[in-house]
Amino acid sequence: MGRWQPGSRERLQGAALELFSEQGFERTTVAEIANRVGVTTRTFFRHFVDKRDVLFADTEQHERQLADATAGAPAELAPLDAIIAAIAGLDWQEIAPRAAQRQRQMVIAASPELTERELIKLNALTAAFANGLQRRGTEEATALLAAQTGLTVYRTAYRRWIDADTETEIAHIIDAVLADLRAIVTA
C-alpha cells in the first residue's frame, strides 16, 4: 500500500459529496475531487475504482455485516425479528453523519445512473438478509419473503431517520415502521 495520509479516504468521500451536491455527479471529475483534498488522482484510485464507487464503496461491508448479524441473532427470534435485530444493531450515525447521508441520498436521487446502482445494492441486501436467515435454518420460501419484508422496513426506517429533524432513536423509528406495516398487512 502507498504512503497516503491517514484519513484521505474519508476526506475524499467528503469532498466528492460536496462536489456532487454543488455541481452534480455527472459534471464532477475525479481530478476535481482529488484536487479539493490536495492529493493526486493516483491516490484517489488507490481508494476507489471510479467516482461512483465513492458513494457505494462501503455497501458490501454493510451487506456482510447485516447478513452475519441476521444469521447470528438469538435462535428464538422469528425470521423478521432476526433481520430487525440486525438492522437495529447497526450504528447508523457512525457510518456517516446524518447530514452527509441525507446529502448522499439526494445526489443518488438526482442521477438515473446512481439510482440504478442503488437498486442493485438494495437487491443485494435483500439476498444478504435471505442468506442470513437460511444460515439460521429458515426454509427458502419464508426466507425470501421475510427478506423482502425486512428490506421494506430497512428502506422505510432509513428514509424516516434521514428526514427526521430531531435526534430520534433509530430503535423508535423501526418500532413505528413495524407498527405501520402490521396495520397495513392485517387491515
Added chain:
Amino acid sequence: MGRWQPGSRERLQGAALELFSEQGFERTTVAEIANRVGVTTRTFFRHFVDKRDVLFADTEQHERQLADATAGAPAELAPLDAIIAAIAGLDWQEIAPRAAQRQRQMVIAASPELTERELIKLNALTAAFANGLQRRGTEEATALLAAQTGLTVYRTAYRRWIDADTETEIAHIIDAVLADLRAIVTA
C-alpha cells in the same frame, strides 16, 4: 405505420425468447431475430427500440393498468387490499403463456444487464402502486409502505405462479402469499 403483417410483433417476441434461451441474450442479434420470423430488421425496429426492449416493451402498459386498477378499486378496500385487487385482476395467462413467462424470467436471471433493467421496472411498479393509492386518498407515507409491501406480494405470487406445475388459480396463490406475509409480520 408500415405494412408489416398482423402479429409480427408477437412472432418477433416469440422468436427472440427462443434465441435468447438457446444461445444467450448477449450473443443474439436483431438480424437473427428478424430472420427467424422472416421479416427485415427494419420491421423489427418498427416494433422495438432494441433487442432488450423485446422483453420489456409491455411493462409500462402493465404499470399503468396496475396503477389505474389500484386507484379505481372499491373505496372501502384498505390500501394493501386495493393493490391486491389490482394484481388479482390482471389476466396473467393472457399476458403470455406461463411457459413463455418462465422462459423470460430465466433469460433475465442469466444476464446482469437484464436483471438491472428488471429492478428498474420493479421500482417503477412500486411507484405506480403508490401513485394509485395516493389518487384514492391514501397519505404518502402509508402509500409508500403499502406499495412496497404490495410489490413483495406481487413478486412472490408471480414467482410461485411461474414455478407452479399445475394450473393453480392466481387468486389462491395470492391468498397463500398474504397468509405467509401475515405470519411473518405478526410472529
